[in-house]
Amino acid sequence: MEYKNLIDFDSKRRQLIEDILKLKKERKAIILAHNYQPPEIQDIADLRGDSLELSLKASKTDAEVIVFCGVFFMAETAKIVSPQKRVLIPVAGACCDMANMITPEDVKRLRDKHSEVPVVTYVNSTAEVKALSDICCTSANAVKVVGTFSERQILMLPDMNLARYVQRFYPEKEIIFFEGFCPFHHQLTPEDVKRAKEKYPNAVFIAHPECRPEVIDLADYVASTSGMLRLAKELPHKEFIIGTEIGLLYPLRKENPEKIFHHPAPDKMLCPSMKKTRLEDVLNALENFEFEVELPEEIRSKAYQAVKRMLEIV
DSSP states (O other), rough: OOOOHHHHHHHHHHHHHHHHHHHHHHHHHHEEEEETTOOHHHHHSSSSOHHHHHHHHTTOOOSSSEEESSSHHHHHHHHHHHSSEEEEEEEEOOOHHHHHOOOHHHHHHHHHTTSOEEEESSSSSSSSHTTEEEEEEOOTTHHHHHHHHSSEEEESBBHHHHHHHHHOOTTEEEEEEEOOHHHHHOOOOOHHHHHHHHHHHHHHEEOTSSSSSHTTTOOOOOHHHHHHHHHHHHHHSSSEEEEEEEEHHHHHHHHHSSSSSEOOTTTTSSGGGOOOOOOHHHHHHHHHHBEEEEEEEHHHHHHHHHHHHTTTOO
16 A cells, blocks of 8 residues: 555544544444454444443443444344343344354244253344343353253253353253354364464463364363453463454453464454444444344343343352
8 A cells, every 4th residue: 555545544544433433422322342343443442342241331331322343143132231222233234143043943943842941042142032042141151050050951052062061061961052153163173273282382272162172172271252351361371372253362462462362263263244344334323323223122021031030140
């Protein structure tokens, strides 16, 4: 890029940010960005973090409008816990492949087949699926949530890898799972991890619970994205291999400039939906209230009960 074009680009970007901040104030809005969002989106956000964590924090603010930079189920979750606020997702087509793998009809079929079995649903799911569940969980608290049930069998939706991770902690239980998965975490292989460990022998490997079991077997630690951010700060180690979507490297490096972070498979673990949001999209959302998330109250209230039950025990 020529020097003049670079100046023009930077000037345009600065103007976009100024317009966003000005309009955000006028709209009494708050901007949320998931940990996997592009760096420039994370930088303009009021809050950055995991999806449920962001929704809960936003619900406690006096903001009238929530702009959720993430994928659709995340914006739905914000609406579930903040029905009185307007919730916008800047890119209507930003969806989660795993959330879309399971339908309400799938849940009903499984509930009919396992009629006495509690249904624990990962928050990475649609509002309709949450509404048909007994309780929700996150990747950080799934083990604890399952442990509150006395039943021997538990049905976990929709991520089979998270379910198999939880199974490790409860050999006396049978975790029945739907065969959904995050394509980007599932693509990480043991061979990828072993190559990274050979290349960076002093690095600690942290895997996300959405990774396949044979990858979990190689992990020094297993944690959600917020958990990885916390571990990076707390652990004495100076070098890490991070087994989650590549977007997390940005906040890790930003918050820990004295430490080194590697990725075992950057080309495999890049979620296109998470990278769709641009500054222009955020501005458009604030200017035109696009794209607004609306849920039927019957669905929203039932989904909220599943989330609320989780919050009461964790």
